[in-house]
Amino acid sequence: MTGIVRIDLADPDAADNVGNAIAGVTPLRSPSGALSGDDPGYESIRTAMDLAIVALFGAVGTGLGLGAALLRVAGAAPTVPWTNIAVVCATAFGVVLGTTAASLPALGRLMRPGGLRVG
Missing domain, CATH: 1.20.5 (Single alpha-helices involved in coiled-coils or other helix-helix interfaces)
Structure with missing residues (x-):
């Protein structure tokens, strides 16, 4: 579930109110972005970590696929x-x-x- 919320920045409890509203709908989620205090300076690190995770799963999947293909070419059943x-x-x-x-x-x-x- 994704949404954009506009709040009154003058209200010091606005971020807590949004977090409480989200927790009432989906308890396992939390607000992200400017509301949660994310530092924009860390965005590049977060992006790099996401790419690393995607690359890891891609490498594992590719390795399993190539291994299975080589085993089939060799006449062995992949297990x-x-x-x-x-x-x-x-x-x-x-x-x-x-x-x-x-x-x-x-x-x-x-x-x-x-x-x-x-x-």
């Missing part, structure tokens, strides 16, 4: 090794979980008032 895929996914999940757990103590120290000093 998907679900066990291997599950092991790789579980390993990746474990690495992410372990890295997150290992960084939590440092994050806790940095988020204390003494760790939030600038300069």
Whole structure:
């Protein structure tokens, strides 16, 4: 669902009111754009990340398609090794979980008032 909303910029609660209205209709969505405080300077980074994700899925799909075509040319039936895929996914999940757990103590120290000093 997409929409454009005009608000009175003099009203300090306007952004909150729009966010509450959106949450009432679709709880999993949030306002984006100028209302949510997005910095236009990050638009190029967001665009690059979107392109990287699209390229990644395109590369994976192309690789699977080419692999299947080569297997068919060689006379072998293309199969998907679900066990291997599950092991790789579980390993990746474990690495992410372990890295997150290992960084939590440092994050806790940095988020204390003494760790939030600038300069």
